[in-house]
Amino acid sequence: xxxxxxxxxxxxxxxxxVSSLYHWLYNLGILRSRSFAxxxxxxxxxxxGGTGKTPHVAYIIRLLLRDxxxxxxxxxxxxxxxGRVTSGFRLVDHEATAVEVGDEPRMLKQRFNNIFVxxxxxxAHGIDKLLSMVPGLNVILLDDAFQHRRVKPGLSILLHDxxxxxxAKMMLPAGDLREPVKGARRADIIVVTNSPNMLSPHERRRxxxxxxxxxxQQVYFSYVGYHDFVPLVGKTTKEKASKDYYxxxxxxxxxxxxxxxxxxxxxxxxxxVSELVHISFSDHHxxxxxDIRKVQKKFDNIVNENKIILTTEKDAMRLIIxxxxxxxxxxxxxxxxxNIRFHGNDAENFNKQILNYVTKD
Numbered sequence: 535x536x537x538x539x540x541x542x543x544x545x546x547x548x549x550x551x552v553s554s555l556y557h558w559l560y561n562l563g564i565l566r567s568r569s570f571a572x573x574x575x576x577x578x579x580x581x582x583g584g585t586g587k588t589p590h591v592a593y594i595i596r597l598l599l600r601d602x603x604x605x606x607x608x609x610x611x612x613x614x615x616x617g618r619v620t621s622g623f624r625l626v627d628h629e630a631t632a633v634e635v636g637d638e639p640r641m642l643k644q645r646f647n648n649i650f651v652x653x654x655x656x657x658a659h660g661i662d663k664l665l666s667m668v669p670g671l672n673v674i675l676l677d678d679a680f681q682h683r684r685v686k687p688g689l690s691i692l693l694h695d696x697x698x699x700x701x702a703k704m705m706l707p708a709g710d711l712r713e714p715v716k717g718a719r720r721a722d723i724i725v726v727t728n729s730p731n732m733l734s735p736h737e738r739r740r741x742x743x744x745x746x747x748x749x750x751q752q753v754y755f756s757y758v759g760y761h762d763f764v765p766l767v768g769k770t771t772k773e774k775a776s777k778d779y780y781x782x783x784x785x786x787x788x789x790x791x792x793x794x795x796x797x798x799x800x801x802x803x804x805x806x807v808s809e810l811v812h813i814s815f816s817d818h819h820x821x822x823x824x825d826i827r828k829v830q831k832k833f834d835n836i837v838n839e840n841k842i843i844l845t846t847e848k849d850a851m852r853l854i855i856x857x858x859x860x861x862x863x864x865x866x867x868x869x870x871x872x873n874i875r876f877h878g879n880d881a882e883n884f885n886k887q888i889l890n891y892v893t894k895d
Contacts, residue, residue, distance in 0.1 A: 543706035555715045555893060557810055559704075560683040567686035568658050572665065573892045575671040576687035580717060581703075581710040583794030583817050585693040586727045586874065588638040588848070590756070591677045593874040595646055596893065598673060606672040606892070608650070611661045613677035615639055616652030617818035623663045626651040637818060637851040638677065644851070645871075653750040657685045668813075673892050680720070680885025689891045692721035696755075711748045721751060723887065728798060729755045733877050744784050750886060754880040763842075766850055767859055772853065775820055775868075784808040786838040788867035790845040792819035792852065799846070799870075809838055821852050826861045833865065843867040 559565040575594065579585045591611060598606040615624070615636035625636060628647075632640045635653050643651040650668050654660030657679055664674060679685065680692060700829070705711045726741055733755055747753050762775045780787070787810035791799065794817040804810045813832060815825070833843060843865055845853060850869035853859060876884055 538706070539708045543704075546705040546708040548585065549707070550714060553705070555711060557717060564718060565683070567683055568579045569686045569688075570661055570665075570674075572661075572671055573689070574676060574685065575673065575691065575736050575888070575891070576660070576676040576679045576682075576685075576690045577691045577693065578676075578678050579695075580680070580697070581698065582706070582712060582716065583710075584698075584728075585695045586756075586758070587678050587693060588642065588689070589872055589874050590693060590725065590727070591675050592642060592645060594675060594888060595642070595649060596645070597888060599646070599649070607648075608613055608668060608670050608672045609646075609675070610650035610652060610664050610668060610671055610673070611639070611642055611675045611677055612657060612664065613639055613679075614655050616678070617820070618653065620653075621655065623652065623654040623660055625667065626653065629736050631855045632851040633820065633855055637848050640851040641848055642677075642861070647683055657682050661685065673756065680717075689723070689888070690721045691725060692718055693722045694724060694745060696726050696741065699726065699741050706861045718745075719748060723884070724751055724753045725884075726753065726755045727874075728795075728889045729757045729877065731757050732758075738877075749856045752886045753885070755877045756874050756880070757877065759873045759875045760802065761871040761873060763844065763870060764847075764850075766845070766853060766867040766869055770868075780842060781806045781842075783840055784838075786836050786841040787834075788813070788829070788833050788836060788843045790843060790849060791815065792821070792849045793817055803844075809836065809841075811836060819849075819852070821849075821858050822854075823858065823861060826858060830861075830865070841866075859877045 560567060577587050578590050595609060600607050618634055618636045619636050625644045626635045626639050630640060639651050639653050652664055655816055657676060661674060664671060676687060698750060703709060703711050703715055724747055738755060742753055762777055785807055787807050789802055789810060789812045792815035796814055800812055811832060813829060847869050
């Protein structure tokens with residue numbers, strides 16, 4: 535245990551007591567959770583950041599919309615809107631910025647034009663508002679609401695990071711646990727995220743043995759797939775949006791990230807390009823003009839004339855705000871959409887479980 539963790543350990547014990555009491559009161563029914571008649575799916579985790587909650591929400595949205603052909607035509611998402619300067623309930627539109635509603639809700643609205651995206655710290659209040667404002671909703675997806683016990687979802691999905699499964703767990707602030715590990719019992723589905731693209735049966739069994747799911751819990755394994763690049767500002771040709779275009783021509787990439795765990799992204803691109811330079815910011819970092827000047831300087835210092843700037847889709851939502859985007863308009867800046875994929879039969883079984891829940895009487 536590091537010296538800093540040792541110093542923080544007493545505070546983790548206090549947090550463990552408070553968190554355990556909070557969940558104990560709900561488990562006993564002393565504090566009551568609200569149920570709703572509409573199908574509600576919660577996606578969350580036990581730890582802080584890095585498991586891919588919003589990409590998995592996007593996967594479920596696409597499943598429900600059937601690539602936006604209207605399998606369910608009234609789908610809503612609700613999240614806290616982490617990092618926003620506003621408070622209370624807000625329905626996200628295309629005029630909203632990441633500063634006003636949070637980067638992840640803004641990203642979902644940009645990806646899925648015809649869904650309803652809302653933010654509210656109080657999820658029960660947010661659900662009430664959505665139901666009053668949007669008649670005929672088919673389903674509400676709660677992004678990052680596993681610890682929000684005031685709402686009882688009809689289907690609860692818990693995400694575990696593949697690399698983090700084997701690591702020792704400590705409560706905040708010494709560790710990254712939001713609640714004791716036994717809270718995983720509330721989940722109906724467990725998804726092991728960020729798993730290798732090639733997953734052996736042995737590795738699958740090893741991870742499941744560590745997780746120790748209950749008989750009623752289904753376990754699935756997902757991994758990240760990378761799309762072609764999208765220009766941050768302006769347009770580009772199909773060829774110059776292709777990843778392969780830059781891989782084959784030995785481009786250098788300046789990677790800008792403000793996410794919880796950029797390591798998988800770094801590992802992926804370090805194998806594909808001649809040079810990878812990385813500037814890392816904290817998760818949900820609000821970019822400033824000083825940051826952009828730092829990016830410009832770092833980009834200018836890359837000797838290779840064939841070079842681009844790449845960021846994540848989530849970070850792009852915080853780079854397109856007025857003022858910041860203007861400073862980037864003369865630079866070759868692209869963002870990288872990702873999509874979630876499941877191993878083997880997991881995709882079919884996961885999809886079936888979601889659709890069976892949403893369509894049941």
